[in-house]
Amino acid sequence: MYLKRHLQSFFSRRPRRLTSQAAYDLWAAHYPAAAHNRLMQVEQAALLALLPALAGCTVLDLACGTGRYARLAQAGGAARVLGTDHSLAMLRGMATPAALAEMAALPLAAASVDVVLCGLAVGHVPRLRPIFGEISRVLRPGGCALLSDLHPFQALQGAQRTFTTADGRTFAVEHYLHLMQDYHQAAQSTGLSIDSVAEPALAERGPAPVVLVVRLGKQALTTAG
Numbered sequence: 001m002y003l004k005r006h007l008q009s010f011f012s013r014r015p016r017r018l019t020s021q022a023a024y025d026l027w028a029a030h031y032p033a034a035a036h037n038r039l040m041q042v043e044q045a046a047l048l049a050l051l052p053a054l055a056g057c058t059v060l061d062l063a064c065g066t067g068r069y070a071r072l073a074q075a076g077g078a079a080r081v082l083g084t085d086h087s088l089a090m091l092r093g094m095a096t097p098a099a100l101a102e103m104a105a106l107p108l109a110a111a112s113v114d115v116v117l118c119g120l121a122v123g124h125v126p127r128l129r130p131i132f133g134e135i136s137r138v139l140r141p142g143g144c145a146l147l148s149d150l151h152p153f154q155a156l157q158g159a160q161r162t163f164t165t166a167d168g169r170t171f172a173v174e175h176y177l178h179l180m181q182d183y184h185q186a187a188q189s190t191g192l193s194i195d196s197v198a199e200p201a202l203a204e205r206g207p208a209p210v211v212l213v214v215r216l217g218k219q220a221l222t223t224a225g
Helices: 002-011 020-030 038-049 068-075 129-138 152-156 180-188
Strands: 016-018 058-062 080-085 098-100 113-118 139-150 162-164 170-173 192-198 211-218
Touching: 016 020, 020 170, 038 068, 038 139, 038 192, 038 211, 058 068, 068 080, 068 113, 113 129, 129 139, 129 180, 129 192, 129 211, 139 152, 180 192, 180 211
Parallel strands: 016 170, 058 080, 058 113, 080 098, 113 139
Antiparallel strands: 139 211, 162 170, 192 211
16 A cells, blocks of 8 residues: 555646646645655665765755755765755755756856756756756766656656645646657757666566656866877
């Protein structure tokens, strides 16, 4: 029953759909800063397996919610950790500095971040390129970004991210399909390159991948010798 109940929050198919901001404003009071179901646990393990050493780095938790990856970055030795999200209600749970911002309009200086982490969020917007453009802008040369999302295979099958409120209402969060070619095109057009991909599955649901994790790199500056 535990597994069925928590998988339902990601794979239920019929609830009313809300914008991501409205959904997370409503969800925030009960949204822990931790991987709180099996899908998130699998997603987090796959992303962390691709994470570089963070000692001395400035890390941005993009679309941070209550700060799950911000906390992990701090624990990993990052020198500075920042968060941005478009839900003020979610930001109230942050334990690190954070700003209210859309993913495609970050209040950060160019080349000010070493690592960007973005968990299960890029599917909430219809186009990847504006987000990748901002990631590229704020990343320092040689920096990287790790993004995760519901796998496009699941989206094509009709899966949704859903949640249930304290009074028993269930809602879906808006989601847009991004195929692997969309990631490649957005990266190439913004000066980024995809250097690693992970597609973990839930063993109890069979071999089909449930999450897509992509690591993007920004080329380091070279000097003439």
